[in-house]
Amino acid sequence: MNIVKLDPELSLQILEKVGIYSNRFSISEPKILLTTKEVLDAPKEMTEGRRTSAYKYYGVSYLQHDLVFINVRKIPDEKTLENTIVHELIHMRFPYLAHGKRFNKLVRQGLRGKIFPPYRKRSKISAI
Ligand SMILES: [Zn+2]
Numbered sequence: 303m304n305i306v307k308l309d310p311e312l313s314l315q316i317l318e319k320v321g322i323y324s325n326r327f328s329i330s331e332p333k334i335l336l337t338t339k340e341v342l343d344a345p346k347e348m349t350e351g352r353r354t355s356a357y358k359y360y361g362v363s364y365l366q367h368d369l370v371f372i373n374v375r376k377i378p379d380e381k382t383l384e385n386t387i388v389h390e391l392i393h394m395r396f397p398y399l400a401h402g403k404r405f406n407k408l409v410r411q412g413l414r415g416k417i418f419p420p421y422r423k424r425s426k427i428s429a430i
Pocket residue numbers: 389393401
């Protein structure tokens with residue numbers, strides 16, 4: 303049974319958390335979808351690849367479109383909710399990074415309140 307129920311108050315709480323963490327991670331706030339219905343209603347090109355399968359996951363990042371799905375109905379408790387929010391926003395801040403030890407470390411640091419400077423693509427020009 304799910305103990306996290308999606309109501310307007312919870313939606314607001316989630317958006318607030320997204321705002322706080324986006325600030326700390328120096329990213330623009332992504333658009334947030336909170337139900338599978340919203341995923342299915344979004345333009346297909348935005349959710350391509352994880353559209354009808356989105357329900358299986360706690361969260362999905364659609365990096366190209368600055369879009370994040372938080373699967374509130376699947377998430378069992380508040381801790382998992384917070385984890386999922388931070389996990390997806392770490393994807394946004396570190397778009398080149400795959401899942402793994404380094405990724406998990408960044409999630410833990412994010413949960414602890416770490417501030418990350420803005421992401422910059424590495425310049426191909428080196429200093430002389
Ligand atoms: Zn992930």
